Amino acid sequence: MATPLLLRLGADANALGLYTALVSATTPPLQLAAAMLLDRYRQKRLHIMWAFAAVSRAMWLGILAVLLSNKGGLWAVMAFLYMSNALGVFAGLAWTDLMADLVEPQRRGRMFALRNTIHGFINIAGLSAAKAIYDGLGYPEGYVLAIGIGTVLMLAAVPLLYMYGDPAKPRGIGLGVRGALSALKNREVLRDSAALSLWSFSVNIVGGIWNYHMYTAFHADESWFTTLNLVGGVVGTLANPPWGGFYDRFGPRVTFLVSGLGIVAVPALFPFLPSLAGQSALQVYSTTLWTGFNLASFNYAVSYSGHYRHVYIAVYNISPSIAAALGTMAGVQMYNAFGVSAFFVSAIGRLLALAVLYRVASARGATYEELKVASHLYPLYLAGRQVAQVTYIEFVYALRVFYAAMLTSFLMAALAALYVVLLRLLGG
Template sequence: MPAVTYQTLLGGPFLTGYLLYLGAESGMIGFVLAVTTFFNIIQILTAYLVQRLQYRKKAMIISTALNRILWGTTGLIPFVFDREWWIPVFLVLYSAAFIAGTVSGMLWTSVISDMVPAKVRGRYFGIRNTMLNALGAVVLFAGGLILDWYPGGKGFLILFAIAWVAMAANLPLFFLYPDPPFERSKETRFWPMVRKPLSDQPFIKSTLFLGGWLFLQTLVVPLYSYAMLDVLEISYSVVSMMTVSQTAVMMIGFYVWGNLNARFSNRTLLFWTLPLIAASSMAWGLLSVLPVIPVLLVSHMLLGAGVGGFNQLAFNFMIGDTPKGDRPMFIAMYSAITGVAAFLGPLIGGQVFKLLLDAPEWMQHYGFQLLVGVLMLLTAWLLGRRVLLGGKQAAL
């Protein structure tokens, strides 16, 4: 719960708003939103080194502490550095924070997959994510109000102050985690260990497809907040309400997808999340005929239903459809491939938004989102069915 509190206040629309306050433009915002996923490549080396650990818990706590401390320190930038250094220093601290976060994330995924029995995994994570996203919705709403009441630096200082308290409360809780026995891979050499997930055809085909999908998705979805705040010039409170509506639908979706996962395979359900995400992006085209607020509400509700299911099912795919002893390397390979794709998406998307500054107004407001949504729908229908629903892996 404290982790969700600080992640909500320092991420999402608030991260975009903070970057705008520091003086970033769309290309830089796209880079910041993308760079964290690029660091997932480090997980491959981490998965190899973790085989030499006697206890995963200690390494997880150290890397988690570094992530929290470095990320929280970004809130001090306006008070310590001259304005011309704000963005460069933020990039250094934020990048270092998420290098540590990449290591802790892989270790946490490995530990939690051993903690939660496979037969209840789908339902457990459905209930868990529903509860945490309920909290996230409340924090989002409160954070939006704070920034509207106290615009500029004062508002962000309040958000960071709350986040610092949440981080301090979060870290001691990791000491309460159990440290379940670690089943190591039978392979001890680096390259043979890397080749195992690469030679697993159903796994690697699905992973490559999901990487391509995430590239298309992240061209526009991470920049929704930028489009609302800077292009459509909507207030923080309204943007927060959009994200709250997305989170509310996501909460319901977590429970529904979790229960469905007890009956249907991860790959089958993953496929059916794709049209919902595509429809979210395509819905921006309704701005041509309908008022802004209803259109954005529909878009974010569709996104909540789709992305919530996608993230949960992709997580279950990583930890449930992979061999236990080699799971860290499978997780790392999935994270590396999809991470590179999700790095390129916002990076290119941010540059496209920058180029659209001289384009017709309709193209700035919804044209790019509509085009990418159509491409996502075609990709899901033409490739997704073959990869995720084809052959024995599509068995229900």
């Protein structure tokens, strides 16, 4: 609900485009800095992930303070959102590098799909609660309550990141600035990054105008955004398992192609669906396909060789981030000049970029094995049981922390009220 909040604070298409482009444009130097930091302390990557995740999530306390104080407004909220994203780059790279060592390549598609599915069910519960809050209270009360509860739960869950563990604890390679830049010479990484850059540019043509057009042209309100988020959460959860098996069977190229061909049509359909029902149907269609594409993109990235993987992943993300920034700004200008034509330009660009991506992508990390139920069902059951246990522990822990925080707040308020009464009695 970050974009609807910015819209409520008065952001127009130019402001949204500028913010989106700034996030994308500053990602490359942040990725390089994260790669160098991770290389220097790679044996402590679990601690890096934990620390940066904590500070990144704490930025939402600043957003909450802005809403409660009515000081700073749009630009202050944008600044806190940007800092949260920037710090998340460091946590994200450490997390991605760690995940690659936790699951063997032969079953990554299904294992990460299973993880995403279980987390998806928890996400659905959160989205359902958020919908009730936003729809019932509106702006600004709904945002204050939802962000407050969400921030408490996010911070309470940070210590649980240690439960991942780090069985490998690899050493760094003594990476400096020159070493990081030398990774740009890797042809495979450059080809992958260039192909994804074309795709990222085309996709992000609508990145800064999608919600803005929905808000201004379709007269969408919080109930629209919460409904679409909930629909996306449910569909993404259900779509993960089949896409995981599909990726393990056919590899990244076919997964990119099948999901990408459907994604091409999404921006072309968007302007013709001005109702919530139409946008919900588009959300079902779009989320189903994006689930497969994003799963393939993630597994494709973590399949680089382990020794330089953290460097390659950073480089792999640099050019697409720059392209995303350029695409966002180009899309805003096209929208201001030609209106909804920008959505059709994005569709055409996606089709051309997909052709390049399909040609360039290798079969790296794919097994092309036939699915054998007998050989995979029991490992999936064990992994699923472990993830379910961890998820249950996380949920109970977060619930206890939330209860303790609410009880403490109530007791503090009661104590303050008691002091006020005593002072009045003494003064009277």
